[in-house]
Amino acid sequence: MRTAIPTVRASRGAAPGDPATYEVYGLRVASVVPLPCPRGEDGRPPEAAIHERPAAFFAPARRQLRRRAPAAWFEHARLADGADYVRWRGLFEFLVAADGRAIDCRPLRRDAFEAFRTYLLGHTLSFALLRLGREPLHSTAAVVNGRAVGFVGDCGYGKSSLGAAFLRAGHALLTDDLLVLTPDPRGYLAHPGPARIKLFPHVARAVLGDAAGGTPMNDLTPKLVIPLRNGLGHAEAAPLAALYVLGSPKGPRPPAVAIEPLSPRAAFVELVRATFNTLVRDPARLARQFELAARLAVAVPVKRLSFPRGLHRLRAVRAAVEVDLAA
Numbered sequence: 001m002r003t004a005i006p007t008v009r010a011s012r013g014a015a016p017g018d019p020a021t022y023e024v025y026g027l028r029v030a031s032v033v034p035l036p037c038p039r040g041e042d043g044r045p046p047e048a049a050i051h052e053r054p055a056a057f058f059a060p061a062r063r064q065l066r067r068r069a070p071a072a073w074f075e076h077a078r079l080a081d082g083a084d085y086v087r088w089r090g091l092f093e094f095l096v097a098a099d100g101r102a103i104d105c106r107p108l109r110r111d112a113f114e115a116f117r118t119y120l121l122g123h124t125l126s127f128a129l130l131r132l133g134r135e136p137l138h139s140t141a142a143v144v145n146g147r148a149v150g151f152v153g154d155c156g157y158g159k160s161s162l163g164a165a166f167l168r169a170g171h172a173l174l175t176d177d178l179l180v181l182t183p184d185p186r187g188y189l190a191h192p193g194p195a196r197i198k199l200f201p202h203v204a205r206a207v208l209g210d211a212a213g214g215t216p217m218n219d220l221t222p223k224l225v226i227p228l229r230n231g232l233g234h235a236e237a238a239p240l241a242a243l244y245v246l247g248s249p250k251g252p253r254p255p256a257v258a259i260e261p262l263s264p265r266a267a268f269v270e271l272v273r274a275t276f277n278t279l280v281r282d283p284a285r286l287a288r289q290f291e292l293a294a295r296l297a298v299a300v301p302v303k304r305l306s307f308p309r310g311l312h313r314l315r316a317v318r319a320a321v322e323v324d325l326a327a
Contacts, residue, residue: 021046024121025129025136025180026191026237033105035117036194036227038235048128050120053104058093061085073220076279084127084280091218092116094124100131114215114225121194122178126277129180130285135292136276139179139243140197141190142166144325148174148190148238151305152274153246158309160198162246164207165314172234173197178276181240181292187299188240195233197226206311241325243296244305245270257313257320258306267302268293 019030022037029035031050040046065077065085075087082098091112095104103124107116126136140159141150144166151159163173175193182189200223204212214224245262262270271293296302303324307317 019046019049019051023192025125025134025175025178025193026182026189027125027129027132027134027180033117033120035121036196037121038192047132048101048103050103050105053095053106055106057104058085058095058106061095062087062093086124086127088119088218092119094120096124096127096131098131100128103128112218115217117194118196118198118217118225123277126178127280130277130280133288134180134182135285135288137179137181137271138177138274138276140176141174141179143172143174143234143238144241144322146238147241147325149241149321149325150179150190150243151246152243152270154248154274157246157249159246161203161207161311161314162317163197164199164203165318167197167228167232168207169315169318172232173228174234174238181296182237183295184239186239188296189237190240191237192234195228195235197228198223199226200224203311207314240300242301242303243271244303244321245274247304247306249309253308254306255308257308257317258304259320259324260304260306262302262304264297267297270302270304271296 019032020034021028021030021040022035023040024035024037027048028040028044028046029048029050030046032052033050061077061079064079065075065087073089075089077085079085084096087093090108092105092107105120129136137150137152138154139150139152140163141148142163151162153159160176163176167173174190176197178193180191182191198217199214204214204224204226212226214226217223217225272289275289305321307313
């Protein structure tokens with residue numbers, strides 16, 4: 001059953017209806033929409049703000065969109081003032097300011113709250129992250145012995161399923177689908193995302209058990225948004241131990257789990273390929289993307305992870321990664 005969008009609860013010291021402040025992907029965000037993220041209540045000012053707006057607010061953006069592309073389920077337009085307008089038809093629309101410091105939103109269906117938050121904190125927020133100088137990777141990450149382990153790959157490569165296997169083994173999940181890394185004296189820090197994971201129902205049942213629960217993302221997919229409770233979501237940044245590049249599920253199927261270190265050159269290519277949000281291609285963004293990939297390729301172990309497909313194989317894949325990390 002889908003949940004209606006609730007009344008906003010103010011954070012400590014805020015008046016009713018005021019935005020609460022949250023931490024997500026290392027970004028401090030003030031939001032009128034309740035977010036499944038830790039509260040930021042140490043007094044530091046937010047770097048971005050999320051506001052809910054009426055339909056009329058988005059009318060100028062929609063007019064520009066209609067001139068640029070035919071109607072589709074997902075639509076994006078870079079507007080004349082540099083803002084990004086994104087819309088999932090029949091679900092919600094968002095406007096991200098040119099400097100990334102404001103995200104205006106409007107849910108079109110009040111019975112799809114979890115889907116609304118998922119797209120807000122995923123693809124939509126990535127526009128703001130890029131405008132604020134953060135380069136996200138398409139990655140799911142778990143925390144093993146206090147260190148972050150990232151699984152990199154395109155949609156359908158098994159990142160979330162592998163993250164669920166680590167959850168089942170007692171490891172906390174740091175982030176699902178979008179990973180932000182920042183330099184640290186010890187290497188790189190991996191920042192936590194929302195406390196949820198997205199899985200197909202059969203994967204959730206097979207890996208997490210029948211009690212996993214969850215809410216459908218949208219009417220076009222049976223995929224579930226599953227909240228992480230009882231410490232299953234890691235709420236603090238963790239030092240990055242390694243990145244594992246997942247092979248395509250359509251490629252050759254190896255007979256056993258194989259982990260192969262990549263050369264810096266091969267790692268660079270894979271990390272450029274693993275960027276999150278390919279719609280933003282301005283020169284400044286591309287320069288940051290290449291710079292991050294080049295730095296990670298020499299500073300962090302990047303390895304190719306190949307394994308035979310099948311949910312019953314995930315336990316062996318998880319165990320092989322644990323052994324590799326301990327080596």
